[in-house]
Amino acid sequence: MPEKVRIALDAMGGDNGPSVVVGGASLSLERHPDTEFIFFGDEAVVGPLVKADARLAAASRVVHTDVAVRMDDKPSQALRRGRWKSSMWLAIDAVKKGDADVAVSAGNTGALMAMSAFHLRTVSEIERPAIAAVWPNLRAESIVLDVGATIGADAQHLVAMAVIGAAMARVLFDKEKPTVGLLNIGVEEVKGLEAVREAGKILRETAPAGMEYHGFVEGTDISKGTVDVVVTEGFAGNIALKTAEGTARQIGGYLRSAMNRTWRARLGYLLAKSAFDGLRAKMDPRNANGAVFLGLNGLVIKSHGNTDPLGYSSAIDIGYDFARYQLLSKVSQALVQYKGAEPRLVESGVTA
Amino acid sequence: MPEKVRIALDAMGGDNGPSVVVGGASLSLERHPDTEFIFFGDEAVVGPLVKADARLAAASRVVHTDVAVRMDDKPSQALRRGRWKSSMWLAIDAVKKGDADVAVSAGNTGALMAMSAFHLRTVSEIERPAIAAVWPNLRAESIVLDVGATIGADAQHLVAMAVIGAAMARVLFDKEKPTVGLLNIGVEEVKGLEAVREAGKILRETAPAGMEYHGFVEGTDISKGTVDVVVTEGFAGNIALKTAEGTARQIGGYLRSAMNRTWRARLGYLLAKSAFDGLRAKMDPRNANGAVFLGLNGLVIKSHGNTDPLGYSSAIDIGYDFARYQLLSKVSQALVQYKGAEPRLVESGVTA
Numbered sequence: 214m215p216e217k218v219r220i221a222l223d224a225m226g227g228d229n230g231p232s233v234v235v236g237g238a239s240l241s242l243e244r245h246p247d248t249e250f251i252f253f254g255d256e257a258v259v260g261p262l263v264k265a266d267a268r269l270a271a272a273s274r275v276v277h278t279d280v281a282v283r284m285d286d287k288p289s290q291a292l293r294r295g296r297w298k299s300s301m302w303l304a305i306d307a308v309k310k311g312d313a314d315v316a317v318s319a320g321n322t323g324a325l326m327a328m329s330a331f332h333l334r335t336v337s338e339i340e341r342p343a344i345a346a347v348w349p350n351l352r353a354e355s356i357v358l359d360v361g362a363t364i365g366a367d368a369q370h371l372v373a374m375a376v377i378g379a380a381m382a383r384v385l386f387d388k389e390k391p392t393v394g395l396l397n398i399g400v401e402e403v404k405g406l407e408a409v410r411e412a413g414k415i416l417r418e419t420a421p422a423g424m425e426y427h428g429f430v431e432g433t434d435i436s437k438g439t440v441d442v443v444v445t446e447g448f449a450g451n452i453a454l455k456t457a458e459g460t461a462r463q464i465g466g467y468l469r470s471a472m473n474r475t476w477r478a479r480l481g482y483l484l485a486k487s488a489f490d491g492l493r494a495k496m497d498p499r500n501a502n503g504a505v506f507l508g509l510n511g512l513v514i515k516s517h518g519n520t521d522p523l524g525y526s527s528a529i530d531i532g533y534d535f536a537r538y539q540l541l542s543k544v545s546q547a548l549v550q551y552k553g554a555e556p557r558l559v560e561s562g563v564t565a
Numbered sequence: 566m567p568e569k570v571r572i573a574l575d576a577m578g579g580d581n582g583p584s585v586v587v588g589g590a591s592l593s594l595e596r597h598p599d600t601e602f603i604f605f606g607d608e609a610v611v612g613p614l615v616k617a618d619a620r621l622a623a624a625s626r627v628v629h630t631d632v633a634v635r636m637d638d639k640p641s642q643a644l645r646r647g648r649w650k651s652s653m654w655l656a657i658d659a660v661k662k663g664d665a666d667v668a669v670s671a672g673n674t675g676a677l678m679a680m681s682a683f684h685l686r687t688v689s690e691i692e693r694p695a696i697a698a699v700w701p702n703l704r705a706e707s708i709v710l711d712v713g714a715t716i717g718a719d720a721q722h723l724v725a726m727a728v729i730g731a732a733m734a735r736v737l738f739d740k741e742k743p744t745v746g747l748l749n750i751g752v753e754e755v756k757g758l759e760a761v762r763e764a765g766k767i768l769r770e771t772a773p774a775g776m777e778y779h780g781f782v783e784g785t786d787i788s789k790g791t792v793d794v795v796v797t798e799g800f801a802g803n804i805a806l807k808t809a810e811g812t813a814r815q816i817g818g819y820l821r822s823a824m825n826r827t828w829r830a831r832l833g834y835l836l837a838k839s840a841f842d843g844l845r846a847k848m849d850p851r852n853a854n855g856a857v858f859l860g861l862n863g864l865v866i867k868s869h870g871n872t873d874p875l876g877y878s879s880a881i882d883i884g885y886d887f888a889r890y891q892l893l894s895k896v897s898q899a900l901v902q903y904k905g906a907e908p909r910l911v912e913s914g915v916t917a
Contacts, residue, residue, distance in 0.1 A: 322751060351815050361750055364758060398713055398803040399674060406716060406800070432807025436815035448758070449801045451750040453808040455784025460812040463703050463788035467847055468820075471840040478840035485833025488823040495819055 217249045218536045220529060221304040221313035224254030225281035226320025228519040231255070234319065235262040237516075237525025239269045244526075245533050246272075251307055253278055253300040278303055282324045284518060291324030292331060301325060305332050308511040314536035317503075317528055319516035326362055326506065326515075333511040338548040339373045341366075342508040343447070344515065345381060346454055347531070349501055352438035356382050360504060361451035368411035371395065371444055373548060375416055377507050378442035379424035380547035384540050390423060391441035394430035396449065408446075421551050461496050503528030505535060508548075512541045569601045570888045572881060573656040573665035576606030577633035578672025580871040583607070586671070587614040589868075589877025591621045596878075597885050598624075603659055605630055605652040630655055634676045636870060643676030644683060653677060657684050660863040666888035669855075669880055671868035678714055678858065678867075685863040690900040691725045693718075694860040696799070696867065697733060698806060699883070701853055704790030708734050712856060713803035720763035723747065723796055725900060727768055729859050730794035731776035732899035736892050742775060743793035746782035748801065760798070773903050813848050855880030857887060860900075864893045 222238060224231045231254055238250050249272050252259050256277035264270050280299040282291045295302050301320050305328055307313035318325050326342065335342055343359035358378050359366070366374070375393045382391035393416070397409050409429070416426040427440045432453060435443055445453070472482040472489075482489065494500065498517070502524040506513040512535055516528035535541055574590060576583045583606055590602050601624050604611050608629035616622050632651040634643045647654050653672045657680055659665035670677050678694065687694055695711035710730050711718070718726070727745045734743035745768070749761050761781070768778040779792045784805060787795055797805070824834040824841075834841065846852065850869070854876040858865040864887055868880035887893055 351818050364750075396804060398716075398800055398807075432804045432809075433811035433814070435808055436811035445804075448750055449804045452748060452784045452797075452801045453804050455750075456787055456805040456808050457784075457812045459785035459788035460809045461816060462785070464813060464816050464848060466703050467844055471844040471847075472837060474840055474843075478837040481833040481835070481837025481840070483833070484836065485824060485830040488826055488830035488833070491826075492819055492823040495823075496816060 217247050218245065218315070218533050219249045219251070219313045220532055220536070221251045221253065221307035221316040223301045223304040223316065223318035223320055224252040224259045225300040226318040226325075226518075227516065227525075228284060228319075229521070231259045231262055233520065233522055233525050235259065235266070235269070236522025237529055238273070239266050240522055240526035241529035241533065242269055242272055244530065248272060248533060250274075251276060251313055253303040253307075254281070255279065276303060282320050284321050286321060286324055288323040288327035291321070292327055295324070295328070302328055302332070305329055305511070305513060308513065309333055315512040315514060315532035317514045317516060317532050319518050319520060319525060319528070321518065322361060322515055325513065329506055329509055329511070329513045333509040333513070335508050336510055336545050336548065338545075338552045339370070339377070339508040341370060342506050343374050343377070344504045345378060345507050346504045347385070347501060348435060348443075348454075348457075349495070350436050350438035354386070355435065355438055355441050355443055356385070357435060357443045357445070357450060357454065358507065359445065359447040359450050360454045361447045362506065364446065364448045366408060366446040368408045368415060371408060371412035371446070372415050373508075375412070375424065375426070375442065375444045376421055376548050376551045377544045378444055379421070380544040381505075381507070381540060382441045383423055384538055384543055385534075386441060388441060390425045392425045392427045393442040393444060394427045394434065394440035396443055396445035396453070397429040397431065399431055412444075423547060458498055461498065465496060499524030500527055503531035505531060507541075507544060512536060569599050570597065570667070570885050571601045571603070571665045572884055572888070573603045573605065573659035573668040575653045575656040575668065575670035575672055576604040576611045577652040578670040578677075578870075579868065579877075580636060580671075581873070583611045583614055585872065585874055585877050587611065587618070587621070588874025589881055590625070591618050592874055592878035593881035593885065594621055594624055596882065600624060600885060602626075603628060603665055605655040605659075606633065607631065628655060634672050636673045638673060638676055640675040640679035643673070644679055647676070647680070654680055654684070657681055657863070657865060660865065661685055667864040667866060667884040669866045669868060669884050671870050671872060671877060671880070673870065674713060674867055677865065681858055681861055681863070681865045685861040685865070687860050688862055688897050688900065690897075690904045691722070691729070691860040693722060694858050695726050695729070696856045697730060697859050698856045699737070699853060700787060700795075700806075701847070702788050702790035706738070707787065707790055707793050707795055708737070709787060709795045709797070709802060709806065710859065711797065711799040711802050712806045713799045714858065716798065716800045718760060718798040720760045720767060723760060723764035723798070724767050725860075727764070727776065727778070727794065727796045728773055728900055728903045729896045730796055731773070732896040733857075733859070733892060734793045735775060736890055736895055737886075738793060740793060742777045744777045744779045745794040745796060746779045746786065746792035748795055748797035748805070749781040749783065751783055775899060810850055813850065817848060851876030852879055855883035857883060859893075859896060864888060
């Protein structure tokens with residue numbers, strides 16, 4: 214790894230375009246001066262934005278392309294229209310070629326995942342990639358995966374996600390044996406949970422190194438922080454993530470209107486303002502922005518599409534940390550070790 | 566329907582036993598004096614509790630049984646041990662026999678669903694029952710179903726749930742054409758969503774009466790109140806419900822600790838106390854307690870297992886409303902009408 218962390222940015226991705234990407238890079242550079250940026254996008258728009266910030270300009274170069282993946286492009290359209298030439302593709306390609314350590318995009322998730330999987334390929338130990346989110350909880354933070362890469366995981370995929378999630382938690386949370394739970398619903402013996410139950414059986418019986426398997430967890434356990442790593446299939450994981458975001462916003466709305474209702478409440482709000490500001494920062498989804506694609510031969514970070522420079526800078530920061538501490542290779546190593554040591558559970562009908 | 570609403574209570578169900586059930590009935594009776602209760606459970610425990618409340622005693626009778634379904638019984642165990650004789654079974658049986666208009670239980674969901682489905686049977690137009698929750702949102706309330714009855718719905722089941730959810734919304738929210746959305750994730754063209762997409766196609770093309778089909782919604786849309794009815798398969802629905810509950814508690818925890826940190830914050834809290842109290846009531850999951858089993862030949866309400874008398878009374882209230890306004894038969898009628906009028910979509914490979 215070179216001395217500087219080299220970050221490839223899809224400058225055209227996201228609902229709000231290059232100004233958010235450039236602004237986010239500027240904020241992130243303040244925190245991590247050992248960063249270099251490559252912006253991919255329309256030079257006529259991106260160039261002047263970067264040049265207006267002397268420090269950023271000194272750490273950046275802009276690579277021009279006319280083509281941008283649209284937010285409503287389907288993955289197959291994006292691949293057809295945008296392969297080889299779109300800003301999203303070029304950012305991923307920079308990672309593939311070794312010109313960058315990580316690619317960050319706020320473009321559409323399906324297209325980004327399709328292009329990343331197509332171009333970087335999954336590591337041989339895992340068939341499908343996963344998206345991992347760092348989720349704040351009442352104790353600290355946990356890692357939740359998959360939050361939307363693939364739908365309908367089988368037991369082997371759930372186990373692989375447990376292994377890579379635990380590897381990520383070991384480094385990110387500095388814990389020797391992070392706890393891992395499988396997301397499930399309280400009802401036992403219900404049809405359709407075979408994969409989750411089978412994965413639980415495998416984790417219990419094979420006891421992979423570097424994690425403590427906790428058992429099943431429910432939706433309420435995510436925010437309690439019952440475990441360090443919550444493993445789930447991508448559909449339910451995405452629903453959970455977005456439902457939590459929505460609920461946080463809903464309660465924020467309730468709180469604002471409650472504090473505006475009477476003069477006593479308004480006065481109370483003013484007195485407690487710094488406490489409210491702290492709370493707002495804690496609830497601010499921008500501070501938890503940035504999900505990591507795991508299982509690929511290269512590092513790609515997905516930012517929320519409708520974020521602002523502050524939120525975008527969080528996504529860049531996650532990419533910086535992953536690149537600086539070589540997290541992706543540690544995660545892949547854990548998977549290789551697990552697959553190498555994996556006992557063959559022939560008697561339960563599962564072969565590794 | 567008789568003049569009084571007759572409610573059968575599983576007095577032994579729930580984490581906290583008969584005192585919560587009796588206390589909840591007492592609170593609900595204050596709001597709805599036209600109620601009669603039948604308590605099923607251990608008379609030595611339940612009898613004295615009921616007798617201690619003269620008004621409740623006048624409106625109630627207690628039917629003794631020794632057997633109670635345990636909170637950790639698997640559905641098959643519960644059926645084996647508790648059929649014909651447990652307090653849960655007897656409450657459902659009272660509905661089956663016509664002795665009660667509705668059964669309420671805080672016992673374990675899997676057992677309650679298994680016994681209800683076994684004894685009451687699903688109405689012939691739907692193969693599997695669904696659990697519907699009334700979910701507070703930023704606008705008002707929406708109905709979310711299924712929150713945990715069955716896992717892995719096919720397109721036909723999703724459509725049936727849209728029809729019964731809309732019927733419930735028409736009466737509960739007094740809207741002629743409630744809006745209906747299918748819960749999905751933002752990513753298009755991902756494997757595994759065939760059922761959701763196929764259901765969307767059917768709803769668009771057949772345009773069932775009494776609803777306006779909105780299209781797909783995401784997790785964030787639940788709390789926004791984008792639609793009146795959110796339809797989803799039971800695994801994701803249960804995860805969403807519990808994740809939202811957990812997030813609300815998490816933010817409540819943040820808020821409490823923020824308001825305790827400095828004297829200014831504490832003073833502000835005291836000034837704004839009535840606003841905070843209003844907020845707390847609004848966020849209080851006890852006020853939204855009580856989920857409805859839909860699709861059965863009889864009305865069963867599931868209360869949270871670990872609620873208190875206030876929460877339990879909300880579940881009884883939902884049962885009261887459903888019975889008083891004959892909601893279940895309206896829901897079933899809507900399903901019969903829809904199935905009768907349903908065009909056969911032979912060209913898309915789907916037959917009604």
